[in-house]
Amino acid sequence: MSFARTHIKGLVFSDSRMAYRGLTLFTPVHGKGVWLIDMTGKQVNQWQMEYEPGCYGELLPSGNLLYGGKVDDGPLSDMEGAGGILQEFDWNGNILWEYQSHFLHHSFHRMKNGNTLVLKWIELPKKIAEKVRGGEPGSEREGVMWEDMIQEIRPSGKVAWEWIAHDHMEPDAFPRCPLCPRDTWLHANACIELPDGNLLVSFAKINTVAIIDKQSGDIRWHWGSPGELAHQHSPTMLENGNILVYDNGYHSRGLALSYSRVVEVDPRKNEMVWSYEGPEGGELKMLFYSSMYSSCQRLPNSNTLICEGTTGRIFEITMNHALVWEYVNYLPLCEPSPIHSRSYPVYSAYRYGINYPGLTGIKW
């Protein structure tokens, strides 16, 4: 439901007995700042940035903030999810580390060994691009289809490990969205390291989440296509080994009723074991929808924090779908872009519990 003018903004609802107590970190898409708020919506910390987000910030266990910024003069800076710079700040906003590449996009992840996983665009060789089906012929970007490269970057900026999609995935193995322009092939939008060292990746344009074997680069597991996911975001692995993912529902198959879902999948059985499809009380499905962005996070008390990206709505629900906390972003950091509605969209949101190591010693 995108008509934002009549919606309440700020803290809308809070049930302090049921909600998972902690701080919520979010990055408005049309701003230059990262905000950390408490359960009442009060600001606890704010980092002012030089760059607009490309696409979000994350609080590390060290208490530092790792932030993806968007560099405006890059060759691909008008692509969805464009980045260009990664910056690490301390609590007070001092820059500790920086990494630049015009081809950075969407997601990044600080690994256990201190290195950083990044996503980069790279040109897909023309001969392979010709074999990729789906999308209007000629809708490539100046004749080029871009594919995904995942790199592990050392603190020094050197590349420790690299994965290029076409080395491990056949051009026709996964049906690509027939409606999306052919400027990108798989369009990864998230990549994280799993406890066993393998990587969990979301490929938006083939509606698939996959686990990549870190040793061989092979796809060990995949799910979502055809027909389950539609341009999803934000996969994570839960402690029970299941995968939680935000299924945006954009360009979904069938009647094209626009609604999002958050789904938990058991990768051992490829079975959906839990889902949230909107508020209770009838199937008000389309009241929960974000065509783009968005995230989901399972919290230690088994609640789920959901960021409905395009409306800037961050809310927490129990396993039984009861709403226990809701906050709608309204921070007027800069003019919202005309294509993105009067709502103040947010790419993703994270809740850090009071015992999170990165918050040790912080007064709030």
Add this chain to the structure above:
Amino acid sequence: MSIAKTALKGVTYHNTQKTSPGYTLFSTYNYDVWLINMEGYIVNHWRMPYSPGSHQWLLPNGNLLFAGMIKSHEEMGLPVEMTAIGGALLEVDWDSNLVWKAMIPYSNHDIRPMDNGHVMYHSYYPEGILPDEIASRMKGGIPGTEFDGRVWGDMVHEVDREGQIVWEWKAFEHLDPELDASCMLENRTLWPYINSLWICKDGNVLMSLRAANEAIKVDYKTGEVLARYGKGKVFHQHDSIELDNGNIMVLDNGNHRPVYAPNYSRVIELDTNTDEIVWEYKADFPPDFYSPVCAGAERLPNGNTVICDSWSGRIFEVTYEGELVWEYISPFIGHQPNMTTTMMWRAHRYMADYPGLVGKKLNPKKFPLENKLFGPDTFNKHFTPSIF
């Protein structure tokens, strides 16, 4: 996000200098049809024996023509795409007394009163199901998603005052299975998924084909397709109508648009000779206006356009320049199969001099209870949005 807690209701904006004032007619999915004035006061209320299959018209004689739903698509064992299934055509007078009725078991989507008193309606009769040979040539849609292995084709009928069908049109006999192909992400349950009918000044019929992303003009005499409009411009559109200037106005819902960007709907006016877009309305921030289902638009005498944003239960009016001058958020909650919703199918604005309204007492005081519950004096009184 509960509807009541977070949204203003009723008339939320009214620029009295710039509207084309009149009375707005709409139905909700709970047996009610409402006529409201520009302030949002209820000036007539029809209570129907059925929930709406699609929508309703105020006829020039002051009666109401209404498509009622007798059985849902689920009860009839039909696919979800046929969720606007009807079953009954009713004409009732100003006080809801039955004047005329026709039972039309497979009616779906649009109904259109005709000058001769007949009613044109859209339907899915089993005889419209595509022959295998045509189904195999029909392009588009997701392979394997046929309904019990078959593709239901659309039909259009005209029923006279005696309830006899006097004209019928079968889509598969006249469409081109390649040229009029379905969207690649649609199910192959239906083709071409007609969702609006309009009788043009030349007597021919304008139809919106949702799955084929186009509007067509059909020769009333021969059934032949005379012209195609909007291909590549509209996506799962509704309500293609002919304007007084001869152009065609379409509500382009915009789902399954071949881009990767937040969804938005728009209203466009197409030149019938060139198929060029000569007028367009979309919201200043386009996703503010997005209805994945239903929706429609009408051009008003002063050049304004009244738009029914069906999914949000919102009716609003914009000037030719696109300025919002009136907005109404429906306070009525209704029920559709598997759905509780404020949605409406389509709204119509009638000017005060419309023949069907002449001589009618349009006094809100006739409906004290309704206005107490749903009128402008009640809504928003105890609710002030914290931030605009």
